[in-house]
Amino acid sequence: MDxxxxxxxxxxxxxxxxxxxxxxxxxxxxxxxxxxxxxLLMLYPIIWMFFSSFKESxxxxxxATTLLPAEWIWTNYVTGWKGIGGYSFGHYIWNSLVIxxxxxxxxxxxxxxxxxxFARLQFVGRTFWFGVMMVTxxxxxxxxxxPQYIIFTKLGWLNTIWPIVVPQFFGAxxxxxxxxxxxxxxxxxxxxxxxxxxCGKFRLFLQIIMPLIKASLATAAIFxxxxxxxxxxxxxxxxxxxxxxxxxxxxxxxxxxxxxxxxGGMFAMSMVSLLPVILVFFLFQKxxxxxxxxxxxxx
Amino acid sequence: MRNxxxxxxxxxxxxxxxxxxxxxxxxxxPMFISLYLSFTSYNLFSPPRWVGLSNFEKMFTxxxxxxxxxxVTLYYVFIGVPLRLTFALFVAMILNTGSRMIGTYRTIYYLxxxxxxxxxxxxxxxxxxxxxxxxxxxxxxxxxxxxxWFGNPNAALGMLITLSVWQFGSSMLIFLAGLKNIxxxxxxxxxxxxxxxVRKFFSITLPLLSPIILFNLIMQTISAFMTFVPAxxxxxxxxxxxxxxxxxxxxxxxxxxxxxNMGYASAMAWIMLxxxxxxxxxLFKTSKLWVFYESEGGR
Numbered sequence: 001m002d003x004x005x006x007x008x009x010x011x012x013x014x015x016x017x018x019x020x021x022x023x024x025x026x027x028x029x030x031x032x033x034x035x036x037x038x039x040l041l042m043l044y045p046i047i048w049m050f051f052s053s054f055k056e057s058x059x060x061x062x063x064a065t066t067l068l069p070a071e072w073i074w075t076n077y078v079t080g081w082k083g084i085g086g087y088s089f090g091h092y093i094w095n096s097l098v099i100x101x102x103x104x105x106x107x108x109x110x111x112x113x114x115x116x117x118f119a120r121l122q123f124v125g126r127t128f129w130f131g132v133m134m135v136t137x138x139x140x141x142x143x144x145x146x147p148q149y150i151i152f153t154k155l156g157w158l159n160t161i162w163p164i165v166v167p168q169f170f171g172a173x174x175x176x177x178x179x180x181x182x183x184x185x186x187x188x189x190x191x192x193x194x195x196x197x198x199c200g201k202f203r204l205f206l207q208i209i210m211p212l213i214k215a216s217l218a219t220a221a222i223f224x225x226x227x228x229x230x231x232x233x234x235x236x237x238x239x240x241x242x243x244x245x246x247x248x249x250x251x252x253x254x255x256x257x258x259x260x261x262x263x264g265g266m267f268a269m270s271m272v273s274l275l276p277v278i279l280v281f282f283l284f285q286k287x288x289x290x291x292x293x294x295x296x297x298x299x
Numbered sequence: 300m301r302n303x304x305x306x307x308x309x310x311x312x313x314x315x316x317x318x319x320x321x322x323x324x325x326x327x328x329p330m331f332i333s334l335y336l337s338f339t340s341y342n343l344f345s346p347p348r349w350v351g352l353s354n355f356e357k358m359f360t361x362x363x364x365x366x367x368x369x370x371v372t373l374y375y376v377f378i379g380v381p382l383r384l385t386f387a388l389f390v391a392m393i394l395n396t397g398s399r400m401i402g403t404y405r406t407i408y409y410l411x412x413x414x415x416x417x418x419x420x421x422x423x424x425x426x427x428x429x430x431x432x433x434x435x436x437x438x439x440x441x442x443x444x445x446x447x448w449f450g451n452p453n454a455a456l457g458m459l460i461t462l463s464v465w466q467f468g469s470s471m472l473i474f475l476a477g478l479k480n481i482x483x484x485x486x487x488x489x490x491x492x493x494x495x496x497v498r499k500f501f502s503i504t505l506p507l508l509s510p511i512i513l514f515n516l517i518m519q520t521i522s523a524f525m526t527f528v529p530a531x532x533x534x535x536x537x538x539x540x541x542x543x544x545x546x547x548x549x550x551x552x553x554x555x556x557x558x559x560n561m562g563y564a565s566a567m568a569w570i571m572l573x574x575x576x577x578x579x580x581x582l583f584k585t586s587k588l589w590v591f592y593e594s595e596g597g598r
Binding site for chain 1: 303307308310311312313314315317318319320321322324325326328329330332333336343390393394396398400404405406407408409410411413414416417418419420422423424425426427429431432433436437440465469472473517518521524525527528531532535547548551552555556561564565568569571572575579
């Protein structure tokens, strides 16, 4: 992406050749000022919430236009952490973590297995099932919301995490597709050599392919983490006692009791809920960016 | 059809069996249940009662709230998605330069998309748009009158659309990947011929990017139709003010899980499925007119 060629046909710098030296000297600083200002504008709501979480609840909206708190108050984090509904916020974080870890393990392993089947094995009906999978990728989930709820209710799974976790063990089309794309880039000669050496398909998958698709496994794991951590619909439908609530539900309870106007606590816990997401993002952004750019899916 | 040995078929199906089982249990069978329920009146507690087409009749002729939710959703999708994609393409073009800072900017612009689905961000959005929030603060600083974002259905919908546009990041990443694939030689050749940047954009960039634009348009449209969390959180589950944020998914959710009208909600889900199917079909069909496939040597 670097290099003189890239600059030559870029939209911003493209006409630099014909203009004077002044333009050549100011165009890059100008560019960074504009792009940087836009970036700041994009981040401003988050920055605002961050600083507001250190303001006293009463003053958050009276001083909304001044960014920095007059005095830094940590008590929001203390009162927020105490939570709402009789359980501390730590309890909700624990509940979320259980769901996230189980779901992610399930979805990554099952998706890898399925992807290997689609990408490397020859069997009757493969194209058909791959097509089915691509269609489910685009299927609006609203259409299965009600019947799934009925099925899980009849199974007696209400107020358990199973309706949220169990479906993850049957693969997710987005991840399957991502991994199929990835496996296809691995030379087939590797499979052939392994097969000649007497390696069965399952060992081939486990010992040869799996280590080679680590990057796509990581991408899938990261997205699964995001979706389960941020998921609201699942917990709203299936978890109905505060004891089982997740982080999303904990935040929703803050909102529902907004009349108590503990804005400080609500903002503080919102920041806490975003912290792992932002942390994972900065640690693994390479995987995320590549995952999105190469597969081009997910809104 | 090629002949595969029984063993090869068995192995293949073993690997993809989680997908097939999951597809049957969580998608196909629920879809049939949903289809059946759409012709019944069902409240989860007493057995479904066959009512023929009356759910659909009520929807189309006797439920103004339904039509309002359709209208609100259409505004949300057909204003939000084009804005989001335009913005994504615009930023991707700006970032497609040789600057070393691009990685940082890309990260910042993508961050809102990563956290965008969370309850925390919806809470944040609700608060920056509150009467004394930062948005009104900025409006007043610019000399404009503050807006009652929660007092006016159009303003409230505008607030939802802004939130969706703010999350342009993943489309931007996909566009950025597409832009990098366009060979610099084409732009150079165009420059030699004396083409101006605007001309280059419409004659080179846009046509070569059109398959990616189509793909984004379809995926983003589908996911926009299913938007739930922001409307649910920002309106505290009510869809207000005056049903201004009553997106289709939210209305469906309320019918199913607050009023226990499972039959009616299933009927709504099927109409949505058919509608999204038709829109996708139209997008694909009309794409022949504007999508340029390089390998076919143009249109």
